[in-house]
Amino acid sequence: xxIEPHNKPSNVSRRQFVAAAGASVLSAxxxxxxxxxxxxxxxxxxxxxxxxxxxxxxxxxxxxxHGGYRFVAAADYFKDKVDAVGDAxxxxxxxxxxxxSGYKRLLEQxxxxxxxxxxxxxxxxxxxxxxxxxxxxxxxxxxxxxxLGCMSIEASGRRATEKKLAFLVDFQTRTHRLLQDxxxxxxxxxxxxxxxxxxxxxxxPVGEEVDAARRADPKSQELRLRAWVTDRxxxxxxxxxxxxxxxxxxxxxxxxxxLRAYGTGGKRRNFVGDCWDHFSVVYYxxxxxxxxxxxxxxxxGYEDIMCRIYGATGTVDAHYFGxxxxxxxxxxxxxxxxxxxxxxxxxxxxTFHDNVVxxxxxxxxxxxxxxxxxxxxxxxxxxxxxxxxxxxxMLQEQEHFVVDLKGLxx
Numbered sequence: 557x558x559i560e561p562h563n564k565p566s567n568v569s570r571r572q573f574v575a576a577a578g579a580s581v582l583s584a585x586x587x588x589x590x591x592x593x594x595x596x597x598x599x600x601x602x603x604x605x606x607x608x609x610x611x612x613x614x615x616x617x618x619x620x621x622h623g624g625y626r627f628v629a630a631a632d633y634f635k636d637k638v639d640a641v642g643d644a645x646x647x648x649x650x651x652x653x654x655x656x657s658g659y660k661r662l663l664e665q666x667x668x669x670x671x672x673x674x675x676x677x678x679x680x681x682x683x684x685x686x687x688x689x690x691x692x693x694x695x696x697x698x699x700x701x702x703x704l705g706c707m708s709i710e711a712s713g714r715r716a717t718e719k720k721l722a723f724l725v726d727f728q729t730r731t732h733r734l735l736q737d738x739x740x741x742x743x744x745x746x747x748x749x750x751x752x753x754x755x756x757x758x759x760x761p762v763g764e765e766v767d768a769a770r771r772a773d774p775k776s777q778e779l780r781l782r783a784w785v786t787d788r789x790x791x792x793x794x795x796x797x798x799x800x801x802x803x804x805x806x807x808x809x810x811x812x813x814x815l816r817a818y819g820t821g822g823k824r825r826n827f828v829g830d831c832w833d834h835f836s837v838v839y840y841x842x843x844x845x846x847x848x849x850x851x852x853x854x855x856x857g858y859e860d861i862m863c864r865i866y867g868a869t870g871t872v873d874a875h876y877f878g879x880x881x882x883x884x885x886x887x888x889x890x891x892x893x894x895x896x897x898x899x900x901x902x903x904x905x906x907t908f909h910d911n912v913v914x915x916x917x918x919x920x921x922x923x924x925x926x927x928x929x930x931x932x933x934x935x936x937x938x939x940x941x942x943x944x945x946x947x948x949x950m951l952q953e954q955e956h957f958v959v960d961l962k963g964l965x966x
Contacts, residue, residue: 624913631659934950
C-alpha cells in the first residue's frame with residue numbers, strides 16, 4: 557500500500573513557509589490556551605479516535621476528563637486495542653473498526669471530530685481523509701515521517717481552514733505561559749543578538765517490550781506494526797518521532813527554520829527494529845546562529861528534554877519537565893512547568909474544543925508543527941548521509957517513505 561499525499565502540496569518557497577510558521581507561532585503565543593469565551597463552550601463534541609494504542613488510550617481519558625467530548629467511534633488495526641478504548645468509553649461494538657482501512661469506516665459515522673493518534677506514517681492520509689469528510693482534526697505529533705507527508709499536512713491544514721474546520725497539532729511546550737513569556741522576550745530582542753543555541757533529548761530505551769515480542773517472529777507484519785515505535789519507516793526514527801519536542805522548542809525560540817545541517821549518529825542497542833538510538837546534528841540557522849543538537853534513546857542514569865538560547869545579553873534555559881528561566885542583566889523570569897506531557901495535552905484538548913464550538917478555524921499550530929517536523933527530517937537526512945544537507949535540497953528531493961503493508965488485513 558503506497559500512501560500518496562491526499563492534497564497537492566503547495567510549491568511554497570522557503571521564505572514564504574518560514575514567514576507563515578513564524579507568524580503562526582507568534583499569534584499562538586498571544587492567547588492563553590484552554591479559555592472558553594462563549595456560551596457554546598459547554599457544547600458536546602462527538603469525537604472518534606483513530607489509533608487506540610498506549611497513548612491513544614491515555615489521551616482518550618484526557619478528552620473524557622475535559623467533559624466537552626463524547627466518544628462515539630474508535631478505529632485501530634488491532635481489535636484488542638479498539639476494545640480497550642471501546643469498553644472504557646462505552647462505544648458500541650458496531651462502531652469499533654479494525655484493519656488498515658478501519659478509519660475510513662469511522663469517518664462515515666455521524667461525528668464532529670477525530671483524534672488521530674495512530675503511528676505517524678499514517679497521519680497524512682488519515683488527516684486528509686478526515687478533512688475531506690468534514691471532520692475537525694486533532695493530530696498527534698509528529699505530523700508526518702517524510703517531506704511529502706509534511707507537505708500533505710500543510711495542505712490539509714489549509715484545506716481545513718477553507719472548509720471551516722479546526723485542525724490542531726498536539727505539541728505541549730507551546731501551551732505553557734512561562735515558555736510563551738520566554739519566547740516573547742527572545743523575539744522582542746531582550747536577550748540581545750542570538751549567539752548560539754543547544755538542544756537535546758536524552759532518555760533511556762524506548763520500545764524494549766514490543767521489540768522483544770517481535771523477536772518471536774521478526775518477519776511478522778503484525779508484530780512490526782505493534783512495534784512501530786522501533787521501526788524507521790513507521791515512526792520516522794527517534795529524531796522525528798520523539799526528539800521533535802526539543803527541536804520544535806528550538807525553532808519556536810529562534811523563530812526560524814535552519815538553512816542546512818550536518819549530522820551523524822547510529823544504532824548500538826540490540827533491537828530488531830531499525831531505528832537509530834543516537835543522533836548528533838549541527839544546525840545552521842539564519843544570522844549565523846548555530847544550534848548543536850544531541851539525542852540518545854539508550855542507557856540509564858540521565859534523562860532531559862531541553863533547549864538553551866544564548867544571547868548577547870540574556871539566556872533562555874527551557875526544559876520539558878521542571879525549570880524554565882529567562883535571565884538577563886535587567887530581567888529575570890523563572891518557574892516550574894511541571895508535567896507538560898499531561899498538562900500540555902490537557903490545554904490542547906481544551907483549546908481544540910474552544911476552536912470547534914467557537915468556529916475558530918485559523919489553525920495556527922499547523923505551520924510551526926510542519927516547520928519543526930521538516931527540521932527533524934533535515935537532521936535525520938544529514939545524519940543518514942553523514943554529510944551536510946541544505947533545507948532547499950531536502951525539499952527538492954521530496955523524500956517519501958513507502959512501507960510494504962502486504963500481509964496486513966485491509
